[in-house]
Amino acid sequence: MEEFEQYVLKNFPGKPPRLWLRYVDDTFVVIDQNEQDYFFKYINQVDSNIKFTQESSKDNRLAFLDCLVQVNPDNTLSTTVYRKPTHTDQYLQFGSHLPLVHKLGVIRTLYHRADTIISEESDVQKEKDHVRSALQQCGYPDWAFEKAATTKDTPQQNNTGDVIASKARVTIPYSTGLSERIKNTFKAFGIATSYKPSNNLRSKLVHVKDKIPKDKQSNLVYGLTCSETSCAQSYVGETKQSIKARFNQHRRGSSNENQDSAVFTHSKLSGHQFNADDIIIFDKEERWFERGVKESIRERAEQPALNKKGASVSCYHTPGTPP
Structure with a gap:
């Protein structure tokens, strides 16, 4: 837009605007009235991808963003707050469950x-x-x-009155009473706290994006459980790929048997199966290191027998030998 407006203001063949102000894609322009339509037509011909609409002042007043600009009799400008005709003066209710x-x-x-x-x-x-x-x-x-x-939030100070810089900032879900106590505890250690409302109408009623099907989700920590009811051995893993692609890898053997997936090895030796519909998604994390940490935490919590890090006794045995 900077390149566009510089070109327009320099190359307009008529008398250019006396004032051109822009905020993102809204512009406030002062131009001679007999040049207005000519200039508007010109700027809409410069770039086929950039098209403007225009609104002229009425009764010497024009709204720009949330300002109402008034042209005074002495040609000076004054401003006040602008509200749309549909504005209802409805703001955040004081009784809402918010900090x-x-x-x-x-x-x-x-x-x-x-x-x-x-x-x-x-x-x-x-x-x-x-x-x-x-x-x-x-x-x-x-x-x-x-x-x-x-009153405003005052920064933490030491005994000499010097401001203590926050070492970090954490965001916690808001729960009346509890969150305030947690904030005071963090504050004693120089940690700033922000509140995040965990439950609102928008999250319950509005879904801006379509939900991604389970088999197409990626960057996950997941769990698999053997479908044989008498076995129920499990596996916890992490993947950057889609869960469908990772599950298909579990179903295939490797050219090197020592590198076969524990899930594939279990299916091969026991004849048991794993179903893609039974995959459990524990966490979603795009960062590789943090995803690995969450996988390790989940392994400790679930104690999956098929993970190579865990010692386990398999439910299968070689035919003809004691189990």
Whole structure:
């Protein structure tokens, strides 16, 4: 877009815009009215992959992002907060099962927007009064506004008052009361904590992507169990490939018998089978080292008999000899 707009502003054959401001794909342009349609037609012919739509000011007002820009009689510009006609003033409910810091963040964010976007001081308080009224309808008590205005998370300090830099940051699921105690414990060791809501309507009702079929999933720690009910020997492994490709490898022998999969060896000597539908996916991890760690942890937990690291007694024996 930088190359595009530099080319357009340099090569437009008419009178170029007096002002061109862009945020990602939204532009705010001041241009002579008799050049507007000509310029709009020109920029849509420069690149077949870049097409613009336009909206002109009405009653000397124009919305840009969340600002409403007003052209004053003296040709100066003033700004205030813009809300779409469909805006409902519905914000995060105070009774939601979310950390208090998130709810106070709503107040601080909306107040900060009023302080930074609105150009006329007389309109700032009017906007804050509107925000307070809307949030009160969402259950926000008076003490929440006072707390949001006076307190913020303060950094950990030592006995001399020097700020202690956080050694690390962890993100934990939020559970009322418990998560706050965990945060205080981490804070004593210089570890910063963030909360992650673990249950919300979006996660339950909205699925942005189609679910990947089990046999096409990859970067997994998985488990296999012998389908013979009297045997039930198991195996834990990890793979970067799809689970289908890895299972097919378990079903084939290697050119070197010493390198045969433990699953294949068990099937070969016992005549038992493993079913792809019975594969259990324990973890998903794209990073190789971390995936190996999770595999080791799962091995210790499951104690799979077929893993080479585990000592096991097989359920099969050579015909004609004592079992």
